Amino acid sequence: MRFLKGHGTENDFVILPDPDGEVDVSAALVAKICDRRAGIGADGVLRVARTKQSHEVAEQAAAAEWFMDYRNSDGSMAEMCGNGVRVFARYLLDAGLEDSADFKVATRGGLRGIHVEVNGDITVDMGKPTVGGESVATVGGHEYTGLCVDMGNPHLACAIGDPVVQLDLNHQPGFDTGVFPTGVNIELFNPVGTSRAVMRVFERGSGETRACGTGAVATAVAAAHLSGDTTGTWTVEVVGGTLTVVLDEDTSYLSGPAIIVASGELMLAE
Numbered sequence: 001m002r003f004l005k006g007h008g009t010e011n012d013f014v015i016l017p018d019p020d021g022e023v024d025v026s027a028a029l030v031a032k033i034c035d036r037r038a039g040i041g042a043d044g045v046l047r048v049a050r051t052k053q054s055h056e057v058a059e060q061a062a063a064a065e066w067f068m069d070y071r072n073s074d075g076s077m078a079e080m081c082g083n084g085v086r087v088f089a090r091y092l093l094d095a096g097l098e099d100s101a102d103f104k105v106a107t108r109g110g111l112r113g114i115h116v117e118v119n120g121d122i123t124v125d126m127g128k129p130t131v132g133g134e135s136v137a138t139v140g141g142h143e144y145t146g147l148c149v150d151m152g153n154p155h156l157a158c159a160i161g162d163p164v165v166q167l168d169l170n171h172q173p174g175f176d177t178g179v180f181p182t183g184v185n186i187e188l189f190n191p192v193g194t195s196r197a198v199m200r201v202f203e204r205g206s207g208e209t210r211a212c213g214t215g216a217v218a219t220a221v222a223a224a225h226l227s228g229d230t231t232g233t234w235t236v237e238v239v240g241g242t243l244t245v246v247l248d249e250d251t252s253y254l255s256g257p258a259i260i261v262a263s264g265e266l267m268l269a270e
Contacts, residue, residue, distance in 0.1 A: 001266040003033075004091060005040060008083035008122075008258045009211035010240025014042045015091050015260075018069075021053040027075025032268050034073035039268060043209045044081060045071045046088050048097075051106040060106035066092055067106040072205025080109030080152035082213015086122040086258035089114045094260055109152025123255040126151060126214070129221045129247075137186045138174030139167055144188060147225060149218035154180055154204075157187040157215070157222035164188050164200045169208040187215045189223065189236075196235045197223045210240035217252050220245035 001023065004015040014033050016023055025047050034042045047069035052061040054069065068088045070081045085105055092098040092105075093116065101116040113125035132148035137158050146158030156175060173186045183204040189197045199219045201212040220234035224247055234245045246253040 003040065003264060003266045004260055005042070005262040006087040006090060006258065006260040007240075008086045008213065009238055009243060009256055011083035011209050011211035011213070011238075012042050013044050013046050013084055013087050014040050015087070016045060016047045016266075017091075017095070018047050018049050019097075021049055023047065025069070025071065027071070029268070030071040030075040031073065033266070040266070043073055043203070043206050044078070044084060045073075046081075046084055046091075047071070048088070048091065054106070057106045057108065060111055063111055064104040064106040066097065070107070072203070073207070074205045076205040077108065078153055078205065080107050080112070080214055082124060082126060082151070082215075082217060082254045083211055083256070083258075084213070085112050085114075085124050086213065086254075086256060087260070089116075089122050089124075090258035090260055107152070117255065120257070121255050122258045123253055124213070126217050126252045126254050128251050129217060131221060131225070135176050135179045137188070139169070139188065146187070147218075147222040148179065149221050151214040151217055153214055154182070154184045155187060155215055155218035156180070156184050157189065157218040159191055159222060159226055160188050161190075164190050164198055167200060169200060169202050172207075173202055185212060185215050185218075187212070187219045187222075189219045191223050191226060194227055194229075195232060196237070198237045200239060211238040211243065213243065213254050213256070216243045217245050217247075217254055220247060221252070 130150035144158040189199040
């Protein structure tokens with residue numbers, strides 16, 4: 001099986017080209033691929049499939065030729081991945097499967113518009129965030145109140161007074177399973193000034209990752225609500241680099257680098 005490896009702000013992914021829908025990507029195989037000692041190592045797997053051949057998103061086929069079938073590193077399916085969709089778009093461009101600076105990608109979270117910036121960064125129209133009420137995350141015995149934000153996948157973005165660099169995120173933070181019955185991505189961030197935040201994230205199905213695109217948008221939304229201005233441009237500093245989030249009245253945009261670093265033949269078997 002052919003594979004490629006890429007990352008967006010060090011949120012890394014294995015890409016499996018499967019244009020004809022011939023690859024059976026089981027949860028066990030995904031977990032083995034993502035194993036950083038016995039596999040290739042990644043935060044998740046991006047299977048590249050034709051939308052029209054993918055029954056769960058077939059209604060998006062008229063607008064997007066390619067479907068990003070995203071799996072977390074534990075093999076579970078996810079609705080969306082902001083860094084993943086940028087890496088997915090970079091692969092489509094490099095492989096000649098898309099040749100325009102503007103196109104759409106199908107995801108379980110809905111269509112995502114792609115724009116290639118002059119400097120090579122990829123910008124994604126992430127859609128309008130859905131803001132819910134507040135909930136609580138528990139980290140190291142401390143409770144942090146955060147904002148519930150749906151980006152096609154669930155987030156709890158918590159502004160905290162403690163420096164995020166000092167947090168222990170080796171274990172799943174506690175959360176209210178009544179609010180998040182299918183799990184949640186938890187962002188903990190320090191607001192810095194009026195347009196910047198420093199963030200760490202524990203992703204559902206993957207653990208702590210060095211970046212999370214949907215999480216960066218959720219963090220910007222939560223920080224913007226705290227500032228009293230729910231629109232504008234935010235710089236979100238993650239462990240793996242820097243992302244830019246633009247919030248307006250109708251949607252949100254995520255911009256950042258997307259890099260393919262390797263390709264080869266996958267020899268793993270279940």
